[in-house]
Amino acid sequence: MLLGFISLLLTVFQGSIVKLCVKESVTLHLLPCSSNERNGSSHTIPETPAHRRLLAEGSANAGYCAAKHKVPLLSVEALHHLHIFIFVLAIVHVTFSVLTVVFGGAKIRQWKHWEDSIAKDNYDSQHVLKPKITHVHQHDFIKNRFLGLERHSRILGWFHSFCKQFYGSVTKSDYVALRLGFIMTHCRGNPKFNFHKYMIRALEDDFKTVVGISWYLWIFVVVFLLLNVNGWHTYFWIAFIPFILLLAVGTKLEHIISQLAHEVAEKHVAIEGELAVQPSDDHFWFHRPQIVLFLIHFILFQNAFEIAFFFWIWVQYGFDSCIMGQVRYIVPRLIIGVFIQVLCSYSTLPLYAIVTQMGTHFKKSIFDEHVQVGLLGWAQKVKQKKGLKGPLGGANQRNSTEGSSAGVQMGGIGRKEPEDV
Numbered sequence: 001m002l003l004g005f006i007s008l009l010l011t012v013f014q015g016s017i018v019k020l021c022v023k024e025s026v027t028l029h030l031l032p033c034s035s036n037e038r039n040g041s042s043h044t045i046p047e048t049p050a051h052r053r054l055l056a057e058g059s060a061n062a063g064y065c066a067a068k069h070k071v072p073l074l075s076v077e078a079l080h081h082l083h084i085f086i087f088v089l090a091i092v093h094v095t096f097s098v099l100t101v102v103f104g105g106a107k108i109r110q111w112k113h114w115e116d117s118i119a120k121d122n123y124d125s126q127h128v129l130k131p132k133i134t135h136v137h138q139h140d141f142i143k144n145r146f147l148g149l150e151r152h153s154r155i156l157g158w159f160h161s162f163c164k165q166f167y168g169s170v171t172k173s174d175y176v177a178l179r180l181g182f183i184m185t186h187c188r189g190n191p192k193f194n195f196h197k198y199m200i201r202a203l204e205d206d207f208k209t210v211v212g213i214s215w216y217l218w219i220f221v222v223v224f225l226l227l228n229v230n231g232w233h234t235y236f237w238i239a240f241i242p243f244i245l246l247l248a249v250g251t252k253l254e255h256i257i258s259q260l261a262h263e264v265a266e267k268h269v270a271i272e273g274e275l276a277v278q279p280s281d282d283h284f285w286f287h288r289p290q291i292v293l294f295l296i297h298f299i300l301f302q303n304a305f306e307i308a309f310f311f312w313i314w315v316q317y318g319f320d321s322c323i324m325g326q327v328r329y330i331v332p333r334l335i336i337g338v339f340i341q342v343l344c345s346y347s348t349l350p351l352y353a354i355v356t357q358m359g360t361h362f363k364k365s366i367f368d369e370h371v372q373v374g375l376l377g378w379a380q381k382v383k384q385k386k387g388l389k390g391p392l393g394g395a396n397q398r399n400s401t402e403g404s405s406a407g408v409q410m411g412g413i414g415r416k417e418p419e420d421v
Contacts, residue, residue: 002213003090007083014079021070031229033322081316088312089221090213093304096341097211100300101204104349108200114175115196136268139275140173145261158251161258165250169347170354174257178354181260181277186362195357202363203353210297217301224305235309236329239336242302246340246348249295253351256283256358279358289359292352296344303340306333 010017065072074082136142179195187193228234260277281287310333313324324330357363 018072019064020073021065022073024071085312089308092308096304097300100345101207103345108350108353114172141177142261142265145258146265161254162251164254165347169351177277182357184276185279199353239306239333242299243336246299250348253355256355259283281360289356307337
């Protein structure tokens with residue numbers, strides 16, 4: 001819908017856009033490559049009927065600016081190419097986002113056997129109720145995340161978190177400790193809560209937003225096209241933005257897990273029961289876990305933009321076109337794009353799926369949609385049936401009382417986690 005709306009706006013205001021006149025010297029400075037390179041390019045645009053029509057329309061509108069001794073900022077042909085680029089960008093972004101969710105989700109689903117093994121251990125109620133003393137510093141989660149040198153150096157701690165995202169980003173001991181911390185904080189009365197299923201559903205709900213293309217991302221596209229000036233090599237340097245952001249996000253998510261381990265190790269030597277962490281928004285940037293989702297959204301869009309821009313130039317103007325740039329700038333861009341896609345799918349996305357649950361609040365939208373709405377609908381039906389069966393005298397008062405009780409009970413149920421999400 002957004003793609004169609006933007007294309008519609010460009011079509012409706014096409015007459016006004018081509019009448020935006022500027023000095024010819026301005027357009028020469030805004031060219032993506034020099035005039036000599038453009039004239040010497042071996043690629044020529046085929047003379048199709050549609051192309052001849054665009055040239056005719058462009059010539060007619062160019063006369064408006066020519067009368068003012070100026071030139072159009074965007075010609076009709078340029079708007080036509082912009083339509084194509086918007087379409088290619090949207091297709092590439094959605095495709096890359098889907099691939100990220102599919103491959104990342106496949107790795108997250110491998111954690112299901114961890115959830116099943118925990119469920120088997122919790123199945124025996126006698127085993128669960130049996131007192132158990134855990135020596136904190138002997139626990140695998142603490143030993144892996146609370147290293148000797150890292151305890152005394154912040155720099156080493158961040159460096160370890162940076163390297164950790166490339167290998168074994170989430171281990172079984174991490175999963176068990178984070179899972180128990182979530183359950184003890186948000187659903188203490190339900191130790192058999194299926195954390196893995198909830199995490200998958202929360203991830204799917206979040207990535208409905210990521211697949212979309214927000215207005216601020218389109219503003220970024222416009223800024224890039226304006227800055228893609230000859231000699232600046234903007235298309236090359238801008239490829240490092242998602243690359244650096246992705247490494248920063250992965251490092252931060254790994255560091256949050258390490259911080260949770262440090263809190264437990266610094267407060268306790270031995271605890272009764274299993275080791276559990278304490279979720280908190282304080283570990284996230286600006287105490288807002290939502291910022292991580294925003295950054296992942298921007299990273300995926302920016303990476304898709306780089307690849308879409310490459311294919312669009314290739315198809316529209318040819319590989320030898322001066323707009324494409326030199327090979328020494330093209331190859332690193334493609335390598336960085338592939339690296340971002342792989343790392344985001346197999347490391348950053350699984351990290352996000354589990355670490356984002358370590359905030360102060362759980363994702364209520366999941367329960368509002370799948371649990372609370374269904375339960376409230378059921379309560380309304382029961383209320384209506386009881387109202388039909390009761391006598392007229394005093395029925396309204398009794399139903400009102402019962403409805404108020406049901407409302408209080410349903411409100412309590414809505415705030416609790418279900419037995420099996």
